[in-house]
Amino acid sequence: MTARLSPLLRDSVVKHPESVGLAIDIVWPEAGTIQRHYAKWRLLQFPYENWITLTTPATEYSLPQVIYFHLLEGHLVIDGRTIGKLPADVRDSEILKEIFGSQRLFAFPSNLPGMDYTLANHGEGHQVHLGYRNKQLVIQARTSNSILELIPRHVFGNGPEFDLPFSLISDCIHWIDIRTGILEARRKPHIWKTRGGNWIVDIHSRRAQRRQSILVDPFSRLARSISQIFLHFEYSCRLTIFQPPRGKLSVELKQLDLDFFVNDKGLLQCRQLGSVIDPNHDPGTLYGLQSMMVLRDKTKGHTRDMLLMMCSDDFIVRLNHDSFMRRPNYTHLHPIFCQTPLQIEQEQRKLWPVYNPDTANHGRLSPQIWSPF
Numbered sequence: 408m409t410a411r412l413s414p415l416l417r418d419s420v421v422k423h424p425e426s427v428g429l430a431i432d433i434v435w436p437e438a439g440t441i442q443r444h445y446a447k448w449r450l451l452q453f454p455y456e457n458w459i460t461l462t463t464p465a466t467e468y469s470l471p472q473v474i475y476f477h478l479l480e481g482h483l484v485i486d487g488r489t490i491g492k493l494p495a496d497v498r499d500s501e502i503l504k505e506i507f508g509s510q511r512l513f514a515f516p517s518n519l520p521g522m523d524y525t526l527a528n529h530g531e532g533h534q535v536h537l538g539y540r541n542k543q544l545v546i547q548a549r550t551s552n553s554i555l556e557l558i559p560r561h562v563f564g565n566g567p568e569f570d571l572p573f574s575l576i577s578d579c580i581h582w583i584d585i586r587t588g589i590l591e592a593r594r595k596p597h598i599w600k601t602r603g604g605n606w607i608v609d610i611h612s613r614r615a616q617r618r619q620s621i622l623v624d625p626f627s628r629l630a631r632s633i634s635q636i637f638l639h640f641e642y643s644c645r646l647t648i649f650q651p652p653r654g655k656l657s658v659e660l661k662q663l664d665l666d667f668f669v670n671d672k673g674l675l676q677c678r679q680l681g682s683v684i685d686p687n688h689d690p691g692t693l694y695g696l697q698s699m700m701v702l703r704d705k706t707k708g709h710t711r712d713m714l715l716m717m718c719s720d721d722f723i724v725r726l727n728h729d730s731f732m733r734r735p736n737y738t739h740l741h742p743i744f745c746q747t748p749l750q751i752e753q754e755q756r757k758l759w760p761v762y763n764p765d766t767a768n769h770g771r772l773s774p775q776i777w778s779p780f
Contacts, residue, residue, distance in 0.1 A: 413457055416478040417450055420459055424448050427459070427476060431483060434490070434527070435515055438534035439551030468554055469518040486516040490527060497524070497537055500544050502559065506530070506580070506598065519554070522547060531599035548582065548599075555582040558590065571615075572625060572647040574661040575606050583610065619652035633658055636675065636684060639697035640714075676705060685711060 420427055428445040437443045444464055451458045457479045465471045475484040483489065490513050492498065498512060507528060514524035514537070522538035522545070529535070533548040533555075546557040558581040563570045571592075580598040583590040588610040591601060606622065608615040615622035623630050625643070634643035637660075647659040655669040667675040667684070674683040682702035690701050690713045704710035 413479060417456070417459075420448055420450065420478070431474070431476065434483065435485070436529060436534070438529075438549040439532045441551055463518070468549065470520060472516070472518050488516050490515055493524060493537070497544060502544070502546065502557070506546075519547060519549065521545070533599055547585075553584050553586060556585050557581065558583055569625065569644045571608070572622075573642075573645045574647045574659065575615075575622075617649070620649045620657075623648040623650065623656070629656075633675075637700070640700045670705070677702065681705060682712065 424445070424447065427448060428443065432443060446461045446464065448459045448461050450456070451460065457477055458475055459478060460473065460475045463472045463474065472486050476482070493512055493514050497503065503512065507530075510528055513527040515527065517523055517525045517536045517538065519525075519536045519538075521540070522536040524537040526535040526537070530548060533550055536547045536549065538545045538547070548555045548557070560576055560579075560581070563576050563581075569576075575592045578595050579592040580595065581590055581592050582598075590608040590610060592606045592608070593600070593602070594605065603618055606615055606617045625646075625648070630643075630646075630648050633648055634646060637643070637646060637658075641660055641663065645660065645662055647661060648656070649659070650656055657669075658667040658675065660666070664679070666678045668678065670676040670683065672683075674686070676683045680702065681704075683705050685701040685703040688701050690699065690711070693699070693713075698715070700714040702712045702714055704712075
């Protein structure tokens with residue numbers, strides 16, 4: 408029965424060659440709205456009469472590819488290879504797991520220069536290509552009008568050696584347009600879409616902006632001065648300092664859900680709490696404790712509060728005499744208030760009631776407690 412179909416299929420290819428291309432595009436789609444251009448199909452002769460072949464033309468971004476298609480059995484061969492699984496080292500890479508989760512990944516040969524594989528799995532209109540450069544996995548995503556390359560997070564540094572603030576690195580996938588040199592930090596899970604709230608970095612001009620806000624260089628004199636204000640309270644790499652198009656310089660502590668801006672008196676004022684950072688950082692108590700921030704009511708100068716850290720699993724305490732520190736679990740970390748001065752009974756290691764920022768103005772005590780031990 409199938410043998411009888413062979414002449415009919417060959418005749419259909421001659422009369423309607425575009426139908427073969429449409430069928431192939433279903434299992435081997437192009438990027439975005441790009442239409443793959445097929446040349447004239449060539450019908451092979453006996454004993455390969457059920458095969459047809461053509462060579463796709465090269466484009467601005469892609470190389471030509473030789474395609475063979477079996478009319479009866481539907482086998483698709485591209486550059487001598489069929490669709491198949493990725494090699495284990497590529498398939499098991501952490502970045503691919505982060506992007507595609509538990510999806511089973513299948514690949515064709517890539518038509519991009521320097522790339523080896525094209526994933527059959529698309530990322531919302533992005534055709535994903537994989538290859539190697541200096542024995543390191545390279546991931547590129549082709550869209551309708553550009554080719555993006557994924558930049559691994561470790562490229563931006565770690566700890567005190569960092570090129571971008573932590574908020575631009577954590578939970579983000581970084582794509583750079585290899586033609587324009589524009590890098591975009593796309594926050595998960597929206598890694599396939601450009602969004603207005605994403606930070607954009609122009610590699611050539613060394614300028615980063617979000618909408619019209621300009622990022623301050625973390626290693627500039629201004630940024631270092633601000634980092635000194637938050638010393639021991641928050642790591643400098645976790646400060647996002649930027650200049651809005653209107654208004655004063657702003658400092659974002661994303662991990663703590665706090666934002667500060669420079670007010671008319673030149674002091675850093677917290678948007679959420681309405682208080683300013685007191686230039687006099689002596690709380691009048693807890694001498695030796697450094698992991699704190701002293702705030703002052705912007706209208707009542709005599710009212711001062713101490714902003715401490717508290718989390719469910721761990722906390723930071725830095726004491727001058729032994730520099731003891733336990734690293735916080737930032738997934739549970741949040742700031743809390745306690746009034747100063749505190750009555751301390753170190754012998755009994757008492758736990759002190761603290762003020763919740765949401766209710767501090769009403770004078771109600773939160774059931775939360777804080778201890779330096």
